[in-house]
Amino acid sequence: MKTTARKMISALFISPQLCVIVLMALAVSPSANAVVAFGQEISIPRNTANGSILARHYITPSQVCGKSKCTVKKIIAFPNGGGGTSNAGVITTNVSGISTSLLINGRAYGNSTARVAFTQPIEVQLLGDGRENKGGSLAGGINISPYYYAIETEEYYSSFYIYLKGDITPIDGTCSVPSQTVKLPKTLIQRLERIGSTAGAQSFQIQVNNCPKGYNRIGYTLDPVGGVIENSPGVLPLAGGSTASGIKIRVENAQGTPATMGSSITVDGYSKAAGGSFVIPMQASYIRTDTVTTPGTVNGALNVFIDYR
CATH class of the missing domain: 2.60.40 (Immunoglobulin-like)
Structure with a gap:
């Protein structure tokens, strides 16, 4: 057995603060044209x-x-x-x-x-x-x-x-979303035995703090740095400093379902009359994405955009 197969994989999942205001609206047509x-x-x-x-x-x-x-x-x-x-x-x-x-x-x-x-x-x-x-x-x-x-x-x-x-x-005012770093535990590469296998799940929370009163709705959008990977729900592109190959990080909701990327999701619990602070439970894990893998460090980055309506 090659000694490299026993090496551990570490990872850094980064969620920097961003606040981009994006709203959606429905069409109401006054006439056919x-x-x-x-x-x-x-x-x-x-x-x-x-x-x-x-x-x-x-x-x-x-x-x-x-x-x-x-x-x-x-x-x-x-x-x-x-x-x-x-x-x-x-x-x-x-x-x-x-x-x-x-x-x-x-x-x-x-x-x-x-x-x-x-x-x-x-x-x-x-x-x-x-x-x-x-x-x-x-x-x-x-x-x-x-x-x-x-x-x-x-x-x-x-x-x-x-x-x-x-x-x-x-x-007057907006929510704040603090930056955070989430470190996944080290794991053996053998635990990722086939494409789609996951290991090393780590829970974390997206914090949406100090939201003022008055908005009809507040939402958040998850945007992977490097873009959405087609046909790979929740998977982040490798970020700078990654040395592993064939392995990436998948972001999931608290139930383990791949996170929705690129679409606004309502912040549950926000009240127009009360405002407040909220947490969004999430988790991240390693996922094997290729038939050939090499051990090393796996990094990914995710922007969190807040929108108001």
């Missing part, structure tokens, strides 16, 4: 950095042109919901401190006559623009029922209109 983005009460921290994404709304190709693929031939952007147009990729809304952006295939558009085909949902974002968030209604003040974007496609005879609605409520 229009959509309302957001459209409900949205609570947002009063002071947000310029360019911070505060909310996201997705619109499918079938909503825009009635097909699975649309080709845009013209876009008109209306800052504040009317009273002029803009070529800028980010335009102001009717609420001080809040701007908006329309993204197709990941690119932001203002006025445009470029032909752009898309099969994935287009995205409307609410962004902090560096001004104080004073709250108010997103609905523009020029038209009776104002829209912020008009889109013409080759597939549909009429323009498609995007309205922004919803009341913005500024909240």
Whole structure:
């Protein structure tokens, strides 16, 4: 037996503090060729950095042109919901401190006559623009029922209109998520006998502290440093300092189910009337990911993003 097979594997799982504000909203369509983005009460921290994404709304190709693929031939952007147009990729809304952006295939558009085909949902974002968030209604003040974007496609005879609605409520303060290091116990490589085998589970908690009152919902999103590994739920890419191969770290919930990555999960127990601090029980373990393995150190890193609604 080779002596290297008896070496131990150590690991470092790192969860640094991050606070990125991301919101989701449902569509409420006022007509067959229009959509309302957001459209409900949205609570947002009063002071947000310029360019911070505060909310996201997705619109499918079938909503825009009635097909699975649309080709845009013209876009008109209306800052504040009317009273002029803009070529800028980010335009102001009717609420001080809040701007908006329309993204197709990941690119932001203002006025445009470029032909752009898309099969994935287009995205409307609410962004902090560096001004104080004073709250108010997103609905523009020029038209009776104002829209912020008009889109013409080759597939549909009429323009498609995007309205922004919803009341913005500024909240003083955000939650804090302290950084932490979780060290898995050393384990023998023989315990990871086949691909998918796990060993060395270590419990830990994500702490969400000092959340203020007033938000309708607080959520968290787990984002692996290095990106999500396709068809490997909960598995983290190897981080710097790793010397092992064929072995990674899998993050799981308290029941041992692989953690959901990239989607906002509600912080259980948060109350709009009370606020407070919360813990999210988790665990991490080694997982064999290849037929060939070598012992050594296994490191992974995970960002925790907090979102508010």
